[in-house]
Amino acid sequence: MRQNQQALDQRGLKTLVFWVIWASVCTTVFVQLYHQADIWDYILYDGSHFTWVLVGVFALGVLISFMHVVLLTREWFCAYRLVAQIEASGLHGVRRVKNRTVSRMFEAIKHMDRAGGQINLTGLSTVEFASYMRVARTVSLLGSLLITLGLIGTVLGLTITLTGLNGALENVTSDGMSVLIGLRDAMSGMGLAFYTTLLGSIMGGILLRVFAYISDNSIEALQDLMVRSCMVYASAQLTPSIQRDFQALGYVLEGMEARLSGLTQSLQNSKHAMSEFSEEMRDLKTKTRLSEADDEVFKAIAAHRHYAKVLRYELNLQKQLASFKQRLLAALGFASDKQAKAPSDTVKD
Secondary structure (H helix, E strand, O other): OHHHHHHHHHHHOHHHHHHHHHHHHHHHHHHHHHHHOOHHHHHHOOOOOHHHHHHHHHHHHHHHHHHHHHHHHHHHHHHHHHHHHHHHHOHHHOOOOOOOHHHHHHHHHHHHHHHOOOOOHHHHHHHHOHHHHHHHHHHHHHHHHHHHHHHHHHHHHHHHHHHHHHHHHHOOOOOHHHHHHHHHHHHHHHHHHHHHHHHHHHHHHHHHHHHHHHHHHHHHHHHHHHHHHHHHHOHHHHOOOHHHHHHHHHHHHHHHHHHHHHHHHHHHHHHHHHHHHHHHHHHHHHHOOOOHHHHHHHHHHHHHHHHHHHHHHHHHHHHHHHHHHHHHHHHHOHHHHHHHHHHHHHHHO
16 A cells, blocks of 8 residues: 555656756756857847846746646646545545635535535536636746747847947047947947847747646646546446435435434533522522521511611601691791790891
8 A cells, every 4th residue: 555655656756857857958958058059148248138037037937837746746746646535535535625626626526515405516617717728828927038038038139139239330530439439339238139039039938838837738738637537437326317316315414314313412412501500509509598597687687677668667757746746836926926025036147
């Protein structure tokens, strides 16, 4: 089993191996350009910095391509492992792997199979691998962009050349140094035109295009592997038939049993929680029961409340008696004498 897994890993490395081989070819090309065309010296002393733009775009394309190939290699590892599982135990024996497109594709197929829907393997694989296709197209776009930038650099170099020749021709009769400066500008323009054309065509038209082709070829091969595995080892589950309908019904019943078991477990948990709650309430009632000393205290409090209530009642009676006495005196004519004495008392004061 371990030897088989190692063989699967070796097969999964083929995309990365192709990329490394072509990267070695690119390195060889740049070494030859450095020794024969002195292109690196020109890049270092390029006053327009246009060649730096070309090299930067190429480096970005190589970085994106490398990251893309690493992700595809991981997908290949996962794909071979899942294909071995589907060969051994069928479609529903495939275990899920997080963050893998091939695993997500198998999960989508299993979901459609449980629902009894129509499965289009080619369309599903195209949708699932669309993100990888977009990245490969991005690398190819950067290659086309490099070719376009090389042509723009060519036009710019020719423009600088014509400007330098025009300046040299205008100063032919006046100053020899001005003629030399004009010719030097013209030659720098010709160098810019040739070097940008060379870099754009090599880096964009050849190197990045091949990197994009390696990614495209890997994606198509991975899609073919997924579709072929499903068609060969899961044809009975993907073809509409009575057996598939019964199997889907079995999955529905299994789901209902799982939900019923979950509901039963929830009811048991609720019953257990209610019993614990009732036991806690009994403990609380036991702990809050009053002792004899507490009873004496509450009796004293109740007697004090009764005494205060009797006092309030007695005060109300005294107020009513005083009011009745005043009204009686007023009725007997004693009120006038008292009111007559009141002003004199006020004057004395």
